[in-house]
Amino acid sequence: QITLKESGPTLVKPTQTLTLTCTFSGFSLSTNEMGVGWIRQPPGKALEWLALIYWNDDKHYTPSLKSRLTITKDTSKNQVVLSLTNMDPVDTATYYCAHLQLRGAFDYWGQGTLVTVSS
Amino acid sequence: QSVLTQPPSASGTPGQRVTLSCSGSSSNIGSNTVNWFQQLPGTAPKLLIYSNNQRPSGVPDRFSGSKSGTSASLAISGLQSEDEADYYCAVWDDSLNGWVFGGGTKLTVL
Numbered sequence: 001q002i003t004l005k006e007s008g009p010t011l012v013k014p015t016q017t018l019t020l021t022c023t024f025s026g027f028s029l030s031t032n033e034m035g036v037g038w039i040r041q042p043p044g045k046a047l048e049w050l051a052l053i054y055w056n057d058d059k060h061y062t063p064s065l066k067s068r069l070t071i072t073k074d075t076s077k078n079q080v081v082l083s084l085t086n087m088d089p090v091d092t093a094t095y096y097c098a099h100l101q102l103r104g105a106f107d108y109w110g111q112g113t114l115v116t117v118s119s
Numbered sequence: 120q121s122v123l124t125q126p127p128s129a130s131g132t133p134g135q136r137v138t139l140s141c142s143g144s145s146s147n148i149g150s151n152t153v154n155w156f157q158q159l160p161g162t163a164p165k166l167l168i169y170s171n172n173q174r175p176s177g178v179p180d181r182f183s184g185s186k187s188g189t190s191a192s193l194a195i196s197g198l199q200s201e202d203e204a205d206y207y208c209a210v211w212d213d214s215l216n217g218w219v220f221g222g223g224t225k226l227t228v229l
Binding site: 048049052060062105110 | 121154156158163164165166169170175207209215218219220221222223
């Protein structure tokens with residue numbers, strides 16, 4: 001059974017760096033074709049894909065935020081970490097992590113964590 | 120503005136069949152398979168359809184997906200009140216080298 005859970009601050013100040021951790025179970029990021037992605041959703045708005053990392057450390061970022069995003073994995077801890085620099089109020093959103101396999105779909109999602117950007 | 124275009128709203132009555140659309144381009148829907156997600160109020164998205172028309176285990180066969188050219192559709196037959204939710208399409212975009220989501224369709228069951 002695959003489960004994922006996001007953790008991190010619920011409130012960050014403008015210009016700060018957001019660091020979120022996705023802790024998962026039921027699969028390993030050392031297994032071929034496994035991947036974890038991050039998706040966010042501003043209140044009342046649509047889903048937006050942010051970043052993705054695969055078992056082989058291949059990484060992908062959404063072009064509009066690429067300069068601000070970093071995704072890393074810690075296979076031994078079953079964790080994936082997302083960093084987003086220079087936070088702005090428009091970055092206020094629920095951030096989700098999700099499992100996928102190469103050429104697959106985001107089939108298992110975490111419950112999400114709401115991050116508010118405010119001074 | 121989303122790369123994938125979905126109508127913002129749709130509605131139907133119980134028992135009816137409704138179809139939700141998702142329009143893209145040659146670099147996304149035209150080249151890759153489409154996934155659909157259902158998001159009930161206050162919950163995380165749930166995978167509803169993958170690879171254009173495949174249902175994960177546990178998804179009722181009332182839900183079906185199809186793709187033609189650069190557009191995709193999600194059909195819901197025998198509409199039920201619990202189907203009231205937001206529905207999103209998603210696909211890999213070869214030009215952007217990343218995933219793109221549609222703007223979502225809010226389905227209301229009248």
